[in-house]
Amino acid sequence: MLIGAHQSISKSIDLSIKRALADGCECLQVFVKNNNRWEGKVISEEEAEKFRKGLADSGFKVCAHSSYLINLASFKEDTYIKSVKACNDELSRCDRLNIPFYVIHPGSHVGEGEKKGIRRIADTIDRVYEGGYQCMTLLEMVAGQGTNIGYSIENMLDIIELSASKDKIGICFDSCHMFAAGFDLKDDYDNVTKELFEAFGDKVKVFHLNDSKKPLNSRRDRHELVGKGEIGEDFFKKAVNDARFSDILGILETPVEENYKKEIELLKSYREC
Numbered sequence: 001m002l003i004g005a006h007q008s009i010s011k012s013i014d015l016s017i018k019r020a021l022a023d024g025c026e027c028l029q030v031f032v033k034n035n036n037r038w039e040g041k042v043i044s045e046e047e048a049e050k051f052r053k054g055l056a057d058s059g060f061k062v063c064a065h066s067s068y069l070i071n072l073a074s075f076k077e078d079t080y081i082k083s084v085k086a087c088n089d090e091l092s093r094c095d096r097l098n099i100p101f102y103v104i105h106p107g108s109h110v111g112e113g114e115k116k117g118i119r120r121i122a123d124t125i126d127r128v129y130e131g132g133y134q135c136m137t138l139l140e141m142v143a144g145q146g147t148n149i150g151y152s153i154e155n156m157l158d159i160i161e162l163s164a165s166k167d168k169i170g171i172c173f174d175s176c177h178m179f180a181a182g183f184d185l186k187d188d189y190d191n192v193t194k195e196l197f198e199a200f201g202d203k204v205k206v207f208h209l210n211d212s213k214k215p216l217n218s219r220r221d222r223h224e225l226v227g228k229g230e231i232g233e234d235f236f237k238k239a240v241n242d243a244r245f246s247d248i249l250g251i252l253e254t255p256v257e258e259n260y261k262k263e264i265e266l267l268k269s270y271r272e273c
């Protein structure tokens, strides 16, 4: 597994690569615009070129994470239109920046029911991909809080099955979310990962490496530092040495005092070869 972290794009997106280098990352995740706004500032051609060159020079693999406002399952006209627009904007930014993967939480049905929500997500992805993007969308496994969709293997397979853009959809794991959703990565690693790989195979591209403040099946999403939470160190040792994850981007999302350096070192120290 490549080990990296979610890096800030503050001031200029190309600085995220410098930050990743300073932390000892082997890969990174970024937002492609302010994650709490619908509209983002335009990335200048100079900035985009610096980012692309930084990627090429460092050899980093990279993924983007979507804005938190987007809900692909929304049935509210206003939110829906804004979500489709923002998703198009972010995917075109990814293409421009040579980012091959775009991670997004599948969406929330907000009372309309899971079945309807799942169909809505598949339809929305198809609508967005009418834009003809290169970048692949990775549906992130979630903890299953509220009416969020994407907490189970079935949810994800149903979305993929209903979509006409299947080859553009991949999967992003998140150890914290999955543990909270009932995947026992702590005491049943072998069976759980076997089931996941049988279902998703090479669609798995990114693994968010977060420990969990909340127990198994709590359905609550609270990130904790590696080894300091309910999942514990053993899981991370197994994951970084798991051959099935060798090409996958392992991404830390819980900064230690805004500095991932220590956690990256810790994860690297778990490597057996």
Ligand SMILES: [Zn+2]
Pocket: 140, 174, 208, 253
């Ligand atoms: Zn995550």
